[in-house]
Amino acid sequence: MERLQRGPDAEEWEAALAAALKRPLVLASASPRRRDLLQQAGLDFEVRVSNVEEDAEESDLVPAAVAARHARRKAMTVAAGVPGRVVLGADTVVVLGGSVLGKPGDADQAGGMLRALSGREHQVITAVALALGRDGTARALAEDHARTRVIFRELSEVEIEHYVASGEPMDKAGAYGIQGRGALLVREIHGCYFNVVGLPLSLMWEMLQSLSGEGFPETRGPGV
Secondary structure: OEEEOOOHHHHHHHHHHHHHOOOOOOEEEOOOHHHHHHOOOOOOEEEEEOOOOOOOOOOOOOOHHHHHHHHHHHHHHOOOOOOEEEEEEEEEEEEOOOEEEEEOOOOHHHHHHHHHHHEEEEEEEEEEEEEEEEEEEEEEEEEEEEEEEEEEOOOOOHHHHHHOOOOOOOOOHHHOOOOOHHHHHEEEEEEEEEHHOOOOOHHHHHHHHHHHHHOOOOOOOOOO
């Protein structure tokens, strides 16, 4: 885990961070899965959706670096508009044979991704970034990523067609959701399950602890 430098005015930013950690976390994502996971963990948070494009062409970067850049951009963009708040950005990529599988654009793409994943192992990488807003600017606080190996069983053409027809694959990287009907496609996983859903909770909490040094959070009401 890398805790990033805050620059020459570190004391002012440290004071701002101390105050921000007493306020609800801001989730820079429209993902209902990430929202549900934060609610499950009992964290107090708000949602502010970023306008960062996740699937921009970045062929010069390895998949983990692509996810890290997207997560950082999301966190920084939102943090600049919400002073005095700690902002969480995350990005998940599915990697098969060194190639990143994004969200399918249509049913044909979804079916193609599922055929490619059938009977094979792939990796799911989620990058997590924390940023702090102050005076219309933002500073990166920390970033890290989790990696999980996922193995699909052999899928028949009929079940691929039925799964695509359900609509579940259409807003998900790799064209499946392990927390839904997609669980039936997965034979085994090695690593963090929540990472595959979209947010590695333990890693995220360790990152927040590295900033605050606090213990287990009190359970509060559901987030916005």
